[in-house]
Amino acid sequence: MSEKITLGIIGAGRIAHVHAKSLFFHIPEAEVKMIADPFLSPQAEEWAAKFGIKNTSKDYKDIINDPEIDAVLVCSSTDTHAQITQEAALAGKHVFCEKPIDHDIAKIRKTLEVVKKAGVQLQIGFNRRFDHNFKALKDAVVSKKIGDLHMVKVTSRDPGPPPIEYVKVSGGMFMDMTIHDFDMVRFLTGSEVKTVFASAAVLVDPAIGKAGDVDTAVITMEMENGTIAVIDNSRKAVYGYDQRAEVFGSLGAVATGNDTTNTAVFSSGEGVIAEKPLFFFLERYEQAFADEMKSFIAALRNGEETPVTGMDGLRPVLIAAAAKKSLETGKKEPVESV
Secondary structure, three states: OOOOEEEEEEOOOHHHHHHHHHHHHHOOOEEEEEEEOOOOOHHHHHHHHHOOOOEEEOOOHHHHOOOOOOEEEEOOOHHHHHHHHHHHHHOOOEEEEEOOOOOOHHHHHHHHHHHHHHOOOEEEEOHHHHOHHHHHHHHHHHOOOOOOEEEEEEEEEOOOOOOHHHHHHOOOHHHHOHHHHHHHHHHHHOOOEEEEEEEEEOOOOHHHHHOOOOOEEEEEEEEOOOOEEEEEEEOOOOOOOEEEEEEEEOOEEEEEOOOEOOOOEEEEOOEEEEOOEOOOHHHHOHHHHHHHHHHHHHHHHHOOOOOOOHHHHHHHHHHHHHHHHHHHHOOOEEOOOO
């Protein structure tokens, strides 16, 4: 595939806006022909036009059935991801699907079967793999700069909890929030999770507990290569979006801090003051989203496997399921094999 790649975006929410912006400003070898959303708003039509998208629709099948569209970005609600991905694949279109493919493991497996049989490319939206900080940690592991890897620690804390209406349909914190961190552990260690032990509580908002979820958690994992990994999560860090990680090995450690609006530090007799972390994921991972989309387009143009495959979409869901079971049993639980 050497000519300009034509895309359709299904869904017109904030993540669709991010991808449309990245494609328009950073990826001239791709063009978005149409965006579709059953609840398409005037605001969405406005930014679509600003990013050079000439066609809009309230029926995503207009994208699926358009012979000029080579690939589809699935940015709709999670409960539609599997169905739309399957329909797009059967129509011969490559797919970029936001995480997760589905909360139901059987539906994910079925989707991957359809994609494989159709012979199209599939990339899953784990954008943090493309973040400059986490890539530096990965490089330190691969280059053996820290020697043999012993431990990985990931801290991921949101600035505030999502609406309770969202919590009720999110699949739970492990499936919605920690899933990014499960993927990051796999990415940094280059290994699969063998067992999971989860400890969690409701410390931020009692309504989250009433909805059947948790908002604070620590998850410990044993990896197949012997590495031990730890994730700590919170739905509310009052100081901003806390995204840090560390890799520790036989020759040393490498850690990354949070991105801030600037690195200025004010020091006085009363204390030392620095900027808080960037407030939310749209700011923190803006460049990562752009690089993620560049990788997808490059894979299509070069006929190569995407850097985040459908199997990379399945494995974190299996880990999330094991973490949920661990929370219920109070025991270390094995992760289901693929």
